Structures are given as C-alpha cells and as structure tokens.
Amino acid sequence: MSRSTEVFIIGGGPAGLSAAHVAARLGAQTLLVDDSARVGGQLIKQTHRFFGSSNRDAGIRGITIADKLQQDIKDVADRLTVLENTAAVGFYHNKEAGILSQNAYERVTYQSAIVCTGATENSLAFENNDLPGIYGAGGVQTLMNVHGIRPGQKILMIGSGNIGLIVSYQLIQAGVEVVGLVEGMPTIGGYLVHASKIRRLGVPIYTSHTILKALGSDGVEGAVLCRVDDKFRPVPNTEFEIKCDCICLAVGLTPLIDLFQQAHCRMVHVGELGGLVPLHDSSMRTTNPDIFVAGDASGIEEATTAILAGRIAGARAYESVHGKSAEADTIVAEAREELRTLRSGSTGERIRWGRERVLKEVGEC
Amino acid sequence: MLKNDGIIAPEELAPVLPPPARLEKGPVAIIECLQDIPCDPCVSACPTRAIKMKEGITDKPQLDFDACTGCGLCIPKCPGLAIFVINMKHAAGKATVSMSYELLPVPEKDQEVTALDRAGKAVGKVRVVRVINPPAYDRTAVVTIEVPADQVNNIRAIRV
Numbered sequence: 001m002s003r004s005t006e007v008f009i010i011g012g013g014p015a016g017l018s019a020a021h022v023a024a025r026l027g028a029q030t031l032l033v034d035d036s037a038r039v040g041g042q043l044i045k046q047t048h049r050f051f052g053s054s055n056r057d058a059g060i061r062g063i064t065i066a067d068k069l070q071q072d073i074k075d076v077a078d079r080l081t082v083l084e085n086t087a088a089v090g091f092y093h094n095k096e097a098g099i100l101s102q103n104a105y106e107r108v109t110y111q112s113a114i115v116c117t118g119a120t121e122n123s124l125a126f127e128n129n130d131l132p133g134i135y136g137a138g139g140v141q142t143l144m145n146v147h148g149i150r151p152g153q154k155i156l157m158i159g160s161g162n163i164g165l166i167v168s169y170q171l172i173q174a175g176v177e178v179v180g181l182v183e184g185m186p187t188i189g190g191y192l193v194h195a196s197k198i199r200r201l202g203v204p205i206y207t208s209h210t211i212l213k214a215l216g217s218d219g220v221e222g223a224v225l226c227r228v229d230d231k232f233r234p235v236p237n238t239e240f241e242i243k244c245d246c247i248c249l250a251v252g253l254t255p256l257i258d259l260f261q262q263a264h265c266r267m268v269h270v271g272e273l274g275g276l277v278p279l280h281d282s283s284m285r286t287t288n289p290d291i292f293v294a295g296d297a298s299g300i301e302e303a304t305t306a307i308l309a310g311r312i313a314g315a316r317a318y319e320s321v322h323g324k325s326a327e328a329d330t331i332v333a334e335a336r337e338e339l340r341t342l343r344s345g346s347t348g349e350r351i352r353w354g355r356e357r358v359l360k361e362v363g364e365c
Numbered sequence: 366m367l368k369n370d371g372i373i374a375p376e377e378l379a380p381v382l383p384p385p386a387r388l389e390k391g392p393v394a395i396i397e398c399l400q401d402i403p404c405d406p407c408v409s410a411c412p413t414r415a416i417k418m419k420e421g422i423t424d425k426p427q428l429d430f431d432a433c434t435g436c437g438l439c440i441p442k443c444p445g446l447a448i449f450v451i452n453m454k455h456a457a458g459k460a461t462v463s464m465s466y467e468l469l470p471v472p473e474k475d476q477e478v479t480a481l482d483r484a485g486k487a488v489g490k491v492r493v494v495r496v497i498n499p500p501a502y503d504r505t506a507v508v509t510i511e512v513p514a515d516q517v518n519n520i521r522a523i524r525v
Binding site: 059061205207 | 367368369370371372373397398399400401402403404405406408409410421422423424442443444445446447467468469481482483484485486503505521522524
C-alpha cells in the first residue's frame with residue numbers, strides 16, 4: 001500500500017497538531033501520523049494550568065489545550081488525515097517515508113515533511129537504578145493522569161526542573177506522599193512558584209544533594225541520599241536514608257532525532273537545547289530542504305513555544321508546496337513575535353543562547 | 366531562601382507586602398511571584414487593572430495596592446497559585462487568608478482544617494469561612510480561612 005500527501009507531519013503533539021492545522025487551513029493536503037492511541041502528545045496528561053501569555057492559552061490546563069487543538073484539526077478534516085497508532089519508521093530517497101500501523105506497513109510520498117517527534121526522558125546513573133518502582137516523570141504522569149493508576153504510596157522525586165516540581169504536585173493531588181525532592185544544583189531549576197506550592201504542602205526540597213543508591217531487592221524500599229559539593233562530588237559522611245516505595249526521575253529530556261539523521265539533516269550539539277538537534281533556520285526548515293522541524297525535537301522547551309514553532313513550520317511547509325502566501329507570512333510574523341516575548345527575560349536566557357547558536361550555524365544570526 | 370528551598374524568606378516577601386495603611390482599609394491581594402517568568406494571566410484577571418507588568422510578559426507583576434479591591438478574582442487565575450488575599454479587618458485579633466486549593470476533598474464552609482506555614486508545618490486548627498468553586502474557576506477552588514492576625518503572612522496552605 002502507499003499514500004501520497006502534500007504535507008506529511010510526524011507526531012501529533014502540540015507542535016504537530018498546530019503545524020497540521022495551519023498547513024491544512026492554508027490549503028495543503030496534509031497527513032499526520034502519531035504512534036500513540038490518541039493525539040495530543042504530552043498535553044493529554046498536563047492537568048496543571050499553563051504559564052505564558054493570556055493571548056495564547058496561559059492560565060488554561062494542558063488537557064484543555066489538547067482538547068482545543070483536537071477541535072481545531074476537526075475544522076480542517078476535509079484536507080487533513082490523522083492516523084493514530086501509526087509510527088513513522090524511516091525516510092527514503094525521493095521524498096518517501098515508511099509508516100507502520102498495528103498490522104500494516106505503508107509507504108508515504110510527500111512534498112514537504114514536518115518532524116515533531118518530541119523528546120525522550122533522560123535517566124540517571126546510580127546503584128540499583130533498575131529496580132522495579134523507578135520511573136521517569138513522564139511515565140508517572142501517564143500512569144496517573146491518563147490511566148488513573150498511582151505509581152506508589154511514597155515517592156521520592158529526583159530533579160527540580162518544572163517537570164519534577166509539577167509532577168510532584170500532581171502526585172500530591174493523586175494522594176501520593178512525596179517524601180522529598182532532590183536537586184544536585186544549589187538552587188531550584190524550575191519556576192519558584194511551583195517549588196513553593198509543594199514546599200508548603202510539606203515536601204522537603206534537598207538542593208545540593210544527589211541519590212547514591214536505591215534500596216530494596218524486589219522493588220524500591222528506600223534511597224540513600226547525600227550532599228554534593230560545587231563540583232557535584234558526594235560529600236563524605238553526609239549520607240542518609242529516606243523511605244519510599246517509588247523513585248521518579250525528572251532529570252531532563254533529550255530531543256528525539258533519529259529520523260533527522262536518517263534524512264541526512266545536518267545535526268548540531270547544543271547543550272542549552274538538550275543535546276543533538278537538527279540545524280534549522282527561522283522558518284524551522286532543516287538542512288534537508290524538504291524537511292521541517294518543530295517542538296521539542298528542535299530543542300527542549302515547552303508546549304506553548306512548540307505550538308508557535310509548529311505554526312511557523314506549517315505555514316512554511318504549505319508555501320514550499322503551493323508557493324508564497326501573504327496569509328502564511330502573517331502567521332509566521334505573529335508566531336515569531338510571540339516567541340520573542342515568551343523567550344525574553346532571565347528564565348528564557350538559556351533557550352535564547354541555544355537558539356542563537358543554531359541560527360548562527362545556518363548563517364542567519 | 367526561596368531559590369534554595371522553596372520557602373520565601375521574610376526579607377524576600379517584604380517588597381510585595383501591602384503598606385499598613387492599606388491593610389486598614391480591608392482585603393487586599395499579595396502576589397508572591399518573585400521571579401521573572403513568562404506569564405501574565407493575572408494582568409487580565411484584574412477588573413480594576415491594578416496588576417501591571419512594566420516590561421512585558423516576563424516582568425514580575427506589580428500590584429497597585431490602592432487600586433486593588435481585594436476581590437480575589439486573580440487568585441484562581443494564577444498558574445503558580447501564588448496570589449493570596451488577606452483581610453486584616455475581618456474581626457478583632459482575627460484576619461482571613463484566601464488561597465487557591467486544588468486537592469480533594471474541597472473543604473466546606475465552617476469546617477475545621479489544619480493551617481500550614483510556607484514549609485508545610487502545621488500551625489494550628491483554623492476555620493474555613495468561605496469556599497468559592499464555580500465552573501469558571503475550572504477546579505481551582507478559592508478557600509478563605511480565619512487565622513490569628515499575627516499569622517496572616519505565615520499561613521499559606523491548609524490540610525483538610
């Protein structure tokens with residue numbers, strides 16, 4: 001079997017759904033594939049209210065934003081096909097890709113592709129880190145907020161970025177005791193309002209600490225923590241035990257980039273963006289002119305900026321099929337301006353550095 | 366220090382506290398948002414436009430205490446649950462604190478709950494005087510508790 005489409009989008013998270021909506025609304029025949037049972041990406045488990053601009057979804061829960069994006073794409077259903085439970089498994093020459101649904105393999109020929117594969121969770125090296133009961137934070141959110149299953153009764157959180165802080169709060173909402181939150185850096189990584197929110201519900205925050213090992217034989221029964229110095233080396237004689245039946249790792253994300261490498265996109269390592277990312281210009285076009293990128297696959301950020309980058313990629317992918325469009329230009333200009341304001345200020349500093357490095361490499365900056 | 370342990374220290378809180386003269390006039394908001402983060406729903410939540418961000422969305426909110434009526438509409442709009450309304454004119458020796466509450470069960474009016482400080486330590490039993498939880502608040506209830514006046518800036522959470 002084979003299919004043909006003008007714009008081919010891989011990944012139905014906030015970036016992919018926004019790109020699909022824009023490309024299809026402008027007039028491109030669009031195909032979106034997602035390997036999960038329901039599009040929405042990570043938004044379908046984000047029960048908290050989003051930060052950002054009230055012009056664009058701030059103050060609204062992530063699950064509501066997912067509903068809105070799913071509604072948006074229904075409005076363009078005549079030009080957009082969505083295949084759930086379908087994974088993109090490879091790019092071939094001549095603008096061809098392979099997709100795999102539950103039982104069938106198909107080839108897709110496209111004119112422009114937008115890859116919005118998101119990211120994978122990082123792990124952490126410590127003794128016994130393969131015991132049952134040790135989860136990634138995304139896995140915990142899926143269990144809890146999608147399937148309604150508590151991962152345990154007493155959980156230890158590792159990592160004080162926004163994901164660690166927010167998932168700790170959601171665990172408390174689900175009735176799980178969070179016995180502590182551990183952070184190697186001397187200061188909290190995520191937004192301090194999120195930290196205060198869990199602290200005042202009684203969660204101790206151990207900055208300048210690390211986990212040395214998980215305790216237990218058939219499952220997690222506790223953990224050994226210790227202080228670290230300014231070079232992240234354990235400080236002798238500061239070890240202590242903490243009881244828990246679950247350990248949750250929220251130690252960062254890495255862009256999911258296999259498909260770009262396969263499509264011969266030039267890659268660059270930018271620490272501020274989470275590792276290797278495909279080089280891309282401000283239109284989100286990679287060094288393979290037929291392939292665009294948006295969302296966490298272009299650098300770890302968050303859903304609001306993924307939506308905006310998705311809109312840019314959707315508009316430019318439409319143009320690369322149908323030619324220049326004033327409407328596409330307007331969408332791009334608006335999205336760029338919103339991205340600029342969201343990334344301004346001190347919390348956006350690392351992202352700005354990372355993004356500038358990428359644009360410098362492609363000669364735009 | 367807030368950035369090390371999540372607990373706002375008294376000297377960090379001082380700049381966002383309303384002046385004593387304003388407290389004499391009744392309820393007023395305290396916005397405990399002390400970091401430049403890209404977020405602004407509080408600005409449009411305020412019916413009297415008392416909340417401003419001078420340098421755009423990543424600026425910290427500035428509250429005009431005289432323009433604030435203490436209505437509390439900003440409380441459930443803050444994604445960081447960082448806005449509180451205090452009323453020092455509630456009763457002799459007693460004040461109220463209003464805050465967002467997103468756990469279950471949501472307490473009821475006149476229920477006795479445990480007040481917690483910024484570190485989550487129990488401060489004592491307090492009475493719930495009001496619960497607002499309309500559909501428009503989308504499951505963020507606003508709970509008002511009656512506290513000893515001298516605890517008004519120490520109590521910041523409850524355990525039901």
